[in-house]
Amino acid sequence: MKAAAELMGVSRARVAQPRDDGSPPERAFPTTGEIDLDHEDLIVVCGPKSSHVTAEALGRDPKLSFETLPDGRWALTERDSGTVHTSPSDDPDSPAPEDIAYLGRLPRPDGQGTFLLIAGIHAVGSLGVAHFLAENITDIYQEAGTKPFSMVIAADYEPGTKTILGSRALSGVLLHETA
Numbered sequence: 001m002k003a004a005a006e007l008m009g010v011s012r013a014r015v016a017q018p019r020d021d022g023s024p025p026e027r028a029f030p031t032t033g034e035i036d037l038d039h040e041d042l043i044v045v046c047g048p049k050s051s052h053v054t055a056e057a058l059g060r061d062p063k064l065s066f067e068t069l070p071d072g073r074w075a076l077t078e079r080d081s082g083t084v085h086t087s088p089s090d091d092p093d094s095p096a097p098e099d100i101a102y103l104g105r106l107p108r109p110d111g112q113g114t115f116l117l118i119a120g121i122h123a124v125g126s127l128g129v130a131h132f133l134a135e136n137i138t139d140i141y142q143e144a145g146t147k148p149f150s151m152v153i154a155a156d157y158e159p160g161t162k163t164i165l166g167s168r169a170l171s172g173v174l175l176h177e178t179a
Contacts, residue, residue, distance in 0.1 A: 038110040045126050047102075047119035049074070057106050057117060063174035064150045066102055066119065074121045076102055076152050078171055085152050085170055087121040097159045100170065101125030103132070104150030114148055124162045128155020132167035140173055148176040 033051030035044060048055035048066050058066045065077040069086070076085045088096040101120035108115055120126035132153045133140070143149075152170040157163060 037115050038108050038112065039115070040113060042108075042115040043118070044115060045118045047074075047121075047126075054117060054119060057109075058102065058104075058119065061104060061106065061150050062176050064102060064104070064152065064171075076100060076121075078152070078174070080174075083171075085154075087125065089122065089124075098154060098156050099125035099128060101129045101153045101155070102150065103129045103153050105144065105146075105148050106150070107148055114146070124157050124164070125153070125155060127162070127164050128157070128167045129153045131155060131164040132169070135167070136169075143173040144175060148178060149173050150176070 033046065033053065035046065035051055035053045037044065037053060037057060044054060046054045048058050055066075058064075063079055065079055067075060067077065069075050069084075071092075073086050073090045077083065078085075085100050087100050088098040099120055099122050101118065104117050105114045106117055107113075118126050118129045120128065132155070140149075140151075151173055153167060154170050155167040156165045158165060
C-alpha cells in the first residue's frame with residue numbers, strides 16, 4: 001500500500017480510506033491479494049509481499065527466487081549461478097534511483113496454460129518492466145516463444161516523479177525446463 005500511495009502522491013491512510021469507508025466501488029479498489037491465476041491471457045502485476053498467491057507462484061520458479069534477505073531487503077536470486085540482485089534504491093550506504101523487478105511467464109495452477117507475472121521490488125520496478133516490454137517484447141518472444149521463462153529487469157527512474165528513464169535486462173531470458 002505504501003508503494004501505491006507514493007505513486008499516487010497521497011498518504012497510505014488515504015489509499016486505505018476507500019476500503020474502510022468509501023462507496024462499494026472504492027472499497028473494492030484496494031485488492032486483498034487473492035488472485036485467480038487460472039485465466040487465459042492473464043497479466044498479473046503484484047509482488048509476493050502483497051499476495052500469497054503470487055508468492056506461491058514465484059516459489060515454483062525453477063530459475064529465480066524472490067526472497068527477503070537477512071537485512072530485510074528484498075532480492076531476486078538466480079538459482080543456477082547464485083547471483084543476488086537487490087534494488088539500488090535500498091542500498092543502505094548509497095541509495096540510487098533504480099529498482100529491479102521480476103518478469104516471467106509461469107504455468108497456471110490448473111496446468112492449462114501460462115500467465116505473465118510482473119513483480120517489482122518496489123512499484124516503480126514494475127513500471128520498469130512495462131517500459132522494458134514496450135522496447136523488447138519481440139526479442140523476448142524470439143528467445144522464449146510461448147515457453148515459461150523468467151528474468152530480472154532493472155529500471156532507472158526520476159526520483160521525484162518516478163518516471164522511468166530507462167530499462168535493461170540484468171539476466172538473460174531464463175527458460176524453464178518443461179516436461
